[in-house]
Amino acid sequence: MSTFELKTHQIGRTYSNPHFFILNKGLNSGKPLSNPCPNYFVVIISTEELKNTLFHLSMMLQIGGFYAYYLKGSVIPFISVNDCRNTLKSGSKFIENSGFEIQKSIEIVAGINKKQ
Template identity: 70%
Template sequence: MSIFEMKTHRSGRTYAKPHFFILNKGLNSGKPLEKPCPNCFVVILQTDEEKNTLFHLSMMLQIGGFYAYYLKGSVIPFISINDCRNTLKKGLKSNPIANSELKKYIKIVSVIANKEKELQNVIEKLAVLKVSYIQSCINAMH
């Protein structure tokens, strides 16, 4: 895996190479994002495969609480860019799982995340259906 570049994202900036964003403020600091937000870092890579690997590794580190150790601030916790970068690098280098094993775990996490998105979409559609049904029932009564 090649070295990645991490910068503070500036609103309105676009990136040509494969990239993703990492939330840097709040209790969800370290959470990878597909779309930017005002408080995030951008991780720029060379290939889409590297992007996918680091995106899901970052997700695993965030869910596992590895970024939470580095949170600073009393009102709004945040993670510094160096702490975030070093945590991601440690996740890549010191991972006891062999590279092929890491890819297997990341693929499984990726499949689970995609299924989660599909289910959230179904839940949103059911909520719209419920509102529509209730509105039609109320209209029928009047």
């Protein structure tokens, strides 16, 4: 799977490559979003297809509680950029190794997301 770049989003910055955002503060850390907001990381990818795959993978990881394991802080929990990057990389490596079955699950999650 191709590589991606994950960094802290700065309000007002625009991105020319395909991208999406991942929440980094609160109990919903790891939740992906298409629109820019404060307290989000930005994931910059080379292709639109890879963007959709990583977006829905991030959604599956957030729902499964994989990001919650790395939450730090007592008042406002947050996830660090390195923990988020490593979790997303681990998930993408798992997709590479398992192939079709996970890709089918991602397509199902994408369909559910469209209907919502």
